[in-house]
Amino acid sequence: MARFKKKNDKGTPGLNMGSMSDIIFMLLFFFMVITTMRESSLIVKIQVPQATEVQKLEKKSLVSYINVGVPLEPEKYGTEPRIQLNDAIAEVSDIANFVESERAAHVEADRPFLSTAIKADKNVKMGTVSDIKQELRKNGAFKLIYTTSRRAK
Amino acid sequence: MAKRSTPGLNTSSMADISFLLLTFFLMTSSINTDMGISRKLPPPAPEDNNEKIDIHKRNIFVVKINSHDALLFDGEIGDIKDLKTRAKDFLGNPNNLENLPEKKEVDIPMLGKYMVSKGVISLQNDRGTSYDMYIQVQNELTAAVNEMRDELSYSRFGKHYADASTDQRDAINKAIPVAISEAEPTKIGGNK
Numbered sequence: 001m002a003r004f005k006k007k008n009d010k011g012t013p014g015l016n017m018g019s020m021s022d023i024i025f026m027l028l029f030f031f032m033v034i035t036t037m038r039e040s041s042l043i044v045k046i047q048v049p050q051a052t053e054v055q056k057l058e059k060k061s062l063v064s065y066i067n068v069g070v071p072l073e074p075e076k077y078g079t080e081p082r083i084q085l086n087d088a089i090a091e092v093s094d095i096a097n098f099v100e101s102e103r104a105a106h107v108e109a110d111r112p113f114l115s116t117a118i119k120a121d122k123n124v125k126m127g128t129v130s131d132i133k134q135e136l137r138k139n140g141a142f143k144l145i146y147t148t149s150r151r152a153k
Numbered sequence: 154m155a156k157r158s159t160p161g162l163n164t165s166s167m168a169d170i171s172f173l174l175l176t177f178f179l180m181t182s183s184i185n186t187d188m189g190i191s192r193k194l195p196p197p198a199p200e201d202n203n204e205k206i207d208i209h210k211r212n213i214f215v216v217k218i219n220s221h222d223a224l225l226f227d228g229e230i231g232d233i234k235d236l237k238t239r240a241k242d243f244l245g246n247p248n249n250l251e252n253l254p255e256k257k258e259v260d261i262p263m264l265g266k267y268m269v270s271k272g273v274i275s276l277q278n279d280r281g282t283s284y285d286m287y288i289q290v291q292n293e294l295t296a297a298v299n300e301m302r303d304e305l306s307y308s309r310f311g312k313h314y315a316d317a318s319t320d321q322r323d324a325i326n327k328a329i330p331v332a333i334s335e336a337e338p339t340k341i342g343g344n345k
Contacts, residue, residue, distance in 0.1 A: 021167035028175045049285040051292040053299055054188040063187075068284075117189060120284050127280030129287070137197045145189040146288055 044069035049122040050151035064102040069121035095135040115143035212254045220281025240297035263324040
């Protein structure tokens, strides 16, 4: 039919790819922002020990972190290993409040599945870690994870 | 000057470049997941706990770590390399030896009657023990339990523990529990 005859036979017109890069860049920025936001900035130096029998943390939103290590600013917080809760240096006695606030931040259905991850530097002495464990026991936070990195068997 | 339309920039490769960046960030961020060894803490001991739980000596395997990260297994100096085999021998007691833990017959769904070991590994550490050493010991003990679970799963269900169904895993977990008991921390050696 003459009506549908092509006007010219110069091949298919190229798709306009100009907006494609914009969309991809948007995704890229989204992921960049998300990845930097997830980790609360550490103010203690932590190099976790290595282990072979590691499990992945299942639901990250249900895990609260206790960081232990030597502060990055020794002139401010000293050179002894300290505990970091959220974004501040804390004492062992602050763990009770921390556990309570973590519980309050979750809906009741999730509360039995809350767990605590101890992320401690490998040069920390067990005295500090034992104190934390005792404090967690007192406050009923029994599920515990020692964060490690994976080592080949 | 004659009117001339500017030629359009070829931006099709732009998408490729940004895709490359996107995949790079996706991959690096997913690798960064946290892993660890999970444990369950016991509920706090009551204050007026005078009665001692009577556990037969043969049912306890004592692992001690001192402040110099040296190990003591049941009173003998030991090496971390031997810990896994020692723990497996202790918990498994394949030859039903007199000096290794007793077993109790328990009816477990899917497994039937199974002789569950009464053995408990008692882990004691000093306040001066390094966290690294403590994790290495916990890791070896976990490895012992995991290997035993894997062996049982393979002999009973014909597949590895990791591939077993949830019910099968529950049954195996009951047959081979993580029997690690940690002593109440003691303050030895004066300084806190």
